[in-house]
Amino acid sequence: xxxxxxxxxxxxxxxxxxxxxxxxxxxxxxxxxxxxxxxxxxxxxxxxxxxxxxxxxxxxxxxxxxxxxxxxxxxxxxxxxxxxxxxxxxxxxxxxxxxxxxxxxxxxxxxxxxxx
Amino acid sequence: xxxxxxxxxxxxxxxxxxxxxxxxxxxxxxxxxxxxxxxxxxxxxxxxxxxxxxxxxxxxxxxxxxxxxxxxxxxxxxxxxxxxxxxxxxxxxxxxxxxxxxxxxxxxxxxxx
Numbered sequence: 001x002x003x004x005x006x007x008x009x010x011x012x013x014x015x016x017x018x019x020x021x022x023x024x025x026x027x028x029x030x031x032x033x034x035x036x037x038x039x040x041x042x043x044x045x046x047x048x049x050x051x052x053x054x055x056x057x058x059x060x061x062x063x064x065x066x067x068x069x070x071x072x073x074x075x076x077x078x079x080x081x082x083x084x085x086x087x088x089x090x091x092x093x094x095x096x097x098x099x100x101x102x103x104x105x106x107x108x109x110x111x112x113x114x115x116x
Numbered sequence: 117x118x119x120x121x122x123x124x125x126x127x128x129x130x131x132x133x134x135x136x137x138x139x140x141x142x143x144x145x146x147x148x149x150x151x152x153x154x155x156x157x158x159x160x161x162x163x164x165x166x167x168x169x170x171x172x173x174x175x176x177x178x179x180x181x182x183x184x185x186x187x188x189x190x191x192x193x194x195x196x197x198x199x200x201x202x203x204x205x206x207x208x209x210x211x212x213x214x215x216x217x218x219x220x221x222x223x224x225x226x227x228x229x
Contacts, residue, residue: 004158035218045206045220091158103149103174104208104218106158 003027004094006107013082014115020067021077021110023092032096034075035104036066039089048090051075079112087114118143122207122221129197129228137192137224139207145219146211148190149174150182153204153223162205165190197228 005024013019025034036048051059051066059066067076079086089111093104120141129135141148149164151174161174165184179201181193190209194201207221 037220043204043223043225045208045223047218047220093159103161103164104151104159106151106160108156108158 003105004092004107006090006092006110008110009108010111010113012113012115015084016081019079019082019086019112021079021090021092021112023075023077023107025073025075025092025094027073027094027096029096032094034066034068035093035095036064036075036077037091037093038086039091039109041088045091049077082114084114084116087112118219120207120209120219120221122205122224124224125222126225127227129226131198131228132196135194135197135226137194137205137207137226139190139192139221140188141190141207141209141219142188143209143211143219144187145209146187148184148207148209149218150180150190150192151206151208152176152201153206159206162192197226199228202226202228 003026032053034051038046038048049059049061049064049066051068058068063080065078089109091109092107095104123138146167150162151159153159160176162180163174163182165171168184168187171182171184184190205224208218210218
């Protein structure tokens, strides 16, 4: 079974609009971490935001926020006021276990296109 | 600057010709991993290392070898590359426990003909 599911292969959004990228996860471990990465056309993986399973507050980093709904096992990325430079592939990923640093499990990715 | 350095960025090779992709990190991280990225599949882990001389298989280890003789270096070896190993490869490192971001290298785009 997929541990990380990103159901939107592609999304098109107008510049300056907010956008939500969906991510659901599956784990029975009570301790886990959720990550979002951005991959622009140049190919590198850029870390955006992290949410720990025990964190009480939703994570925020500038224009990025993570809408963490633990009971639903969802960790959606919200980008406020989108910019042309946000056009990229976005990956949701999960680390299981507090010390499970050895493995990130990735979703299939969502390709976001920001239209001017 | 804290970084993970991979080389080469691009490589075209022929079937069966042994190659090594190097990976080096300057953050004194214990954990290092190799991933491959294929369209529609996201990133999948090939091998990982929890420290010097400690390595283990990830989800797709067939056809690959690794070694961790020094903490900073974690090379990926393809002894006899085949066309199905054409992919985008990433090296990543992290501290323990891995709260916060894993640091990825810039990627190596490998084509095996």
